[in-house]
Amino acid sequence: MSKKEYEQSHLYKIRHSAAHVMAQAVLEMFPKGKVAIGPPIEDGFYYDFDLPRALTTDDLKAIEKRMRNIIKKRHTFARRELSAEEAKEIFADQPYKIELIEGLETGGVDEYGEALPAGETPVISIYKHDTFADLCKGPHVENLGKINPKAIKLLNVAGAYWRGDENRQQLQRIYGTAWEKPQELKDYLARLEEAKKRDHRKLGKELGLFSIDAENLGGGLVLWQPKGGLIRHIAEEFCKNEHLANGYDMVYSPHIGKSALWETSGHLDFYKESMYSALDIDGQEYYLKPMNCPFHILMYKNDLRSYRDFPLRYAEWGTVYRYERSGVLHGLLRVRGFTQDDAHHFCREDQMPEEIDFVLKFCLHILRSFGFENFHAYLSTQPPEKSVGEAAQWRAAEKALEEALQRANIPYDVDEGGGAFYGPKIDLKISDAIGREWQLSTIQFDFNLPERFDMSYIGSDGKEHRPYMIHRALMGSMERFFGVLIEHFAGAFPVWLMPTQAMLIPIADRHVKYAEKVAAQLKIAGLRVEIDDSNDRMGNKIRKAQKQKIPYMLVVGDKEAEENTVAIRLRSGENLGPKPLDEFAAMALEAVEEKRSV
């Protein structure tokens, strides 16, 4: 369902109406409470309140109960349009509503304070049910009988700033969810449970993939433990080889650079709040790099460039450091130090469409190799205010991006005016195994840096020209990519990525010798194999391997040792029975080759 369709849907009305009911319930409990705004959101709704005290989980339960009682009375929703004066009278003791009404009065914003499309004048309307009237443009259900009291639930309370501005009043936001049928609510709650089980922070700990030691090391700084490190190594090796096979040059650059570099690039003007403070080296200021581009540009400028050199593709697994406010750090998904699979393309204008086509295809190839199949792109075009570069350049670049998306047959939305000041871009989001979207890849034009660094090449006309520059990251950052990968596969990675691909499970001590022989052979065949020679019974060895999500469990006992076989159990629980060793090796290697799971 698209955003537009959602806003037309019955479900949207249910949620919007549930938000009003919640506001009524809260005001009944806190007559002096102030209400802010309460829109439907994906999967539910929220409402912001300014209350005399902090809400507890018991309050949530009480509010929820009250909501059910209100709903059962099946009040009808009545819409009424009114003048600003009258609205101000009605909401005289609701300062947030007054502010919204004033916004509507002067025009340009809707009742949530969001900017309206030019030329649209807002109509002031209220919706009233029972004792509660709210400034609202609707739509709502006709009456509360349309809401199933068993299909709503309040989820949590969180802080939120009035109008998202941290300098203004902080409000209490209650999040709730509402559905048409109780079963849908149940399914939704089950999805939340499933998401919790897949949480990469939990799995990262359980599977020994990575750790973050905020106390001793620092928040947002990731330690890749051996198993996670191995997965990263395999992923990087694959990707780097693909890059080399596709016309990229692999480059390396240092982690710091002189302040002059960042002045030229403009980062110290526009990006300083995301950069760490300067290091003093022999009286000179150096900065930790938040981006790799200036380095690649210096590499470009190291030589006189000819139009014949293009396209030039510099790729680097570049580790960058960006200041993120402590409250936003989140596992691997939001960190302070991370490694981008970064690259910069330099080309001529006439090559640009082809270059975009290439990079998008290459990007999809990489993502598909890791098991992502569903993509959604967002094309962001020139912002209406302040941007660099000529309009013709922007149009040509936007056209190239859009046509590449069409050729690649990727569904996309256009975010008019959503581009950065320095160029249009494509952000590519992937959907994971349980339907959540994650942004990984970005392909972005840059009309700014070539100018700032005065980059040039000699064209066929013998004159100097400015090259086109394209930034791109496919996996985005290794950290975020890994986090998404963990959640996508719930830790059960495809065989080629598993740190341990097969666990040998000797039934008794006397079978360890045979297991060692088998392990040695499988290692020679190129598989990553371990032996569980612990004192546990077979059942527990299987349990341990299963919990580690090891794809193949190879049970060996008297029978197997005698017949030179292994009894194969898959992590799916399927038991394939005894198979000759080379048959197993061929089977596992095929799964590796095809980047399949089991």
Next chain:
RNA sequence: GCCCUUGUAGCUCAGCAGGUAGAGCACUUCCUUGGUAAGGAAGAGGUCACCGGUUCAAGUCCGGUCGAGGGCUCCA
């Protein structure tokens, strides 16, 4: 950074009218040699995040600091 919640053994958690720390799993050792998700026993492991206060006495109450979780804002 801000608001709410929160911080006890490697992990998951109990301990609560304030009276000198507990369980399960994991770990070590021993017994057991067992055919597809937990065999048994013993042992070791914690200055209850840190600093300060109240008290005869603080894991437990109060204040501060440092972390974590859910959000806001932002983003690879």
